[in-house]
Amino acid sequence: MKKVRFNREQSFETVKKLVCENLVSFGIEAEEAAAEFDIMIEFLTGLRRSQIMLGANVELSEEQLVQLDSFVDKREQRIPIQYILEETYFMGQRLKVRQGVFIPRPDTETLVEVSLAKLKQLYGHEKIWMLEIGSGSGAIPVSLLKNLPNLRAVSLDVNKLALALSRENAVLHEVDWRLELVHESEWWKIGRKFQALITNPPYIPRHQQATLQPEVGLHEPELALFGTDDDGLGFYRQICTHAEDVVMAGGLIAVEVGDDQGEPVRELFCNAGFAAVQTHKDLNGIVRVVSALIATRE
Numbered sequence: 001m002k003k004v005r006f007n008r009e010q011s012f013e014t015v016k017k018l019v020c021e022n023l024v025s026f027g028i029e030a031e032e033a034a035a036e037f038d039i040m041i042e043f044l045t046g047l048r049r050s051q052i053m054l055g056a057n058v059e060l061s062e063e064q065l066v067q068l069d070s071f072v073d074k075r076e077q078r079i080p081i082q083y084i085l086e087e088t089y090f091m092g093q094r095l096k097v098r099q100g101v102f103i104p105r106p107d108t109e110t111l112v113e114v115s116l117a118k119l120k121q122l123y124g125h126e127k128i129w130m131l132e133i134g135s136g137s138g139a140i141p142v143s144l145l146k147n148l149p150n151l152r153a154v155s156l157d158v159n160k161l162a163l164a165l166s167r168e169n170a171v172l173h174e175v176d177w178r179l180e181l182v183h184e185s186e187w188w189k190i191g192r193k194f195q196a197l198i199t200n201p202p203y204i205p206r207h208q209q210a211t212l213q214p215e216v217g218l219h220e221p222e223l224a225l226f227g228t229d230d231d232g233l234g235f236y237r238q239i240c241t242h243a244e245d246v247v248m249a250g251g252l253i254a255v256e257v258g259d260d261q262g263e264p265v266r267e268l269f270c271n272a273g274f275a276a277v278q279t280h281k282d283l284n285g286i287v288r289v290v291s292a293l294i295a296t297r298e
Contacts, residue, residue, distance in 0.1 A: 005072060006065040012058045015065075019072060026076050027214075036081050040071050043085050078214035091143040095169050100161045102224035104139035108200050110282040111256045112143045114289045115198050118252050123195060125150055131246055132156070133187050133199040136224060138166030138179075140198060145175035154180045154194070156187050159223065188242035197239070197247045200256040205232035232258065236265050240272035247294045254291045262287025 005022065006015050016037055023033035038049045044064045060068065074084045082088040082097045089095070090104045091112055097103055119128055128151045132141050135155035145151055157163050163181045170176035184190065206226050209217060216225065228234025236255065243253055253274065257265050262279045269277045274292035282288035 005069050022072050079219055080215040090139045095137055095139055098165050101165050102136040104137050107282055107288055108256055110288040111200055114280045115254045116147055129194045130196040131194040135166040136162050138169040141179055142169050142173050142175055145178050146173055152178050156182045156184045158185045188245045193248045195248055196252040198254050201235035203227040203232045203258045236268050240268055249294050249296045251294045257290055265290045
């Protein structure tokens, strides 16, 4: 019989210490373990993380302790905490998350912020149609739709689980009536043009697979992780070839890029004849987004 780690005789501080020690023994960094404990308690109790960190009086029921024990068991398998809780936060909003669908990262908030600023600058309050490639959980289109009432979006994915989850999140945030979801891989054949193309494509080079954390390499969908071509930049080359098929002249292209990929993607976009090519850094000072405009032909 499995030994239960936690019981009501233990103080909250003791439970926290035991959880963190277990997580660290699984190979999780101590700082991350402490953050995950707060996330678990927030999920179980409904308390805000700030309240937990400030020492709010937390008393866990027997049922909550059993759940906490199951969370730790799953983390021992290095299942991501987002999959365990089936939720995460992105741009300050709660999103549903499910195994088989890529987990949205804080890094991608840079792509949303850049896209928001560019779309407002280019189009103001005009009606905007945006194409997103790779809907995943719907984090990008849902966030953009919530912040731009004049925006309409079409989001494509080859993963039907992702499309279903995107729909759930769009309904959750009441933007589903402005979002069209399409099961498609050859996005350049959609047969219409948009004012913007936004995407966080798969870009990890396949040869880096062995370096990934177990949470990523063992549990997240490969199609959402690994870029084509030896350098992982195949999707960006595809954009260079086909962007003018789906984006109007003067329209926006904004893409997320991996570490050290900003300059190579900027060069690809410049060589493709895109205009106003720019790179944008995330909060850690790493180039995370490349933006450009479809050149206006004279």
